[in-house]
Amino acid sequence: MTDDGERGTPGKGLVQGLAVTLKTMTKRSTTQQYPDVEPELPPRSRGVIALLEENCTVCMLCARECPDWCIYIDSHKEEVVVPGAARARQRNVLDRFDIDFSLCMYCGICIEVCPFDALHWTPEFEYAETDVLDLLHDKNRLGEWMRTVPPPPAHDVLGEPSKEEATAARKAAGPGAATAAKADVRRARPTTADRPNQEAQPKPESPEPPQ
Numbered sequence: 001m002t003d004d005g006e007r008g009t010p011g012k013g014l015v016q017g018l019a020v021t022l023k024t025m026t027k028r029s030t031t032q033q034y035p036d037v038e039p040e041l042p043p044r045s046r047g048v049i050a051l052l053e054e055n056c057t058v059c060m061l062c063a064r065e066c067p068d069w070c071i072y073i074d075s076h077k078e079e080v081v082v083p084g085a086a087r088a089r090q091r092n093v094l095d096r097f098d099i100d101f102s103l104c105m106y107c108g109i110c111i112e113v114c115p116f117d118a119l120h121w122t123p124e125f126e127y128a129e130t131d132v133l134d135l136l137h138d139k140n141r142l143g144e145w146m147r148t149v150p151p152p153p154a155h156d157v158l159g160e161p162s163k164e165e166a167t168a169a170r171k172a173a174g175p176g177a178a179t180a181a182k183a184d185v186r187r188a189r190p191t192t193a194d195r196p197n198q199e200a201q202p203k204p205e206s207p208e209p210p211q
């Protein structure tokens with residue numbers, strides 16, 4: 001239903017518009033002068049995916065789990081002679097690792113599933129292209145972005161050590177450390193000799209059975 005009274009007030013809309021203009025004129029501008037000034041992004045921004053090639057074992061998990069099928073990996077096998085080993089071992093050598101960012105939906109599944117921390121988010125976002133075909137980036141480009149990956153967050157001081165840290169600490173302590181630690185725990189347990197009052201207390205009598 002139309003409000004006849006409001007429609008009949010000439011210039012009301014103009015006054016309202018000017019009021020909004022005056023109100024915003026007094027506020028501080030939030031315009032960011034990009035590209036002259038780089039924006040300050042949160043360190044965990046999902047800009048682009050970087051590849052740490054040395055960590056990649058070509059297990060193919062990321063390519064298999066990617067919902068968009070936009071990761072392309074090629075590799076070949078290479079023999080590695082290990083001194084003292086009965087026969088040469090084989091390892092995968094990465095030939096191609098491309099991500100097509102025209103298809104990628106930045107879900108992060110590839111980063112989550114990688115068991116060797118070879119893929120990382122980086123806040124880098126300046127990789128726009130004028131041709132969509134140029135959004136296919138190879139391992140060299142993905143590797144260059146590694147320098148923009150922020151360092152991992154500090155450990156929670158109250159949290160449990162990771163499996164790797166616990167193993168490293170055990171190794172550093174030497175082979176007898178675990179046995180010695182168990183012996184310390186056993187020695188620290190209170191014995192009956194330490195609790196004479198408890199032993200002296202009479203045991204509660206069991207109730208008489210009903211006749």
Ligand code: SF4
Pocket residue numbers: 065066067068069070071099103104105106107108109110111
């Ligand atoms: S972020 Fe998602 S869509 Fe993009 S490459 Fe990784 S798994 Fe595929």
Ligand code: SF4
Pocket residue numbers: 055056057058059060061062063073113114115116117118119
């Ligand atoms: S999941 Fe990780 S290690 Fe496996 S192929 Fe992908 S990047 Fe390489």
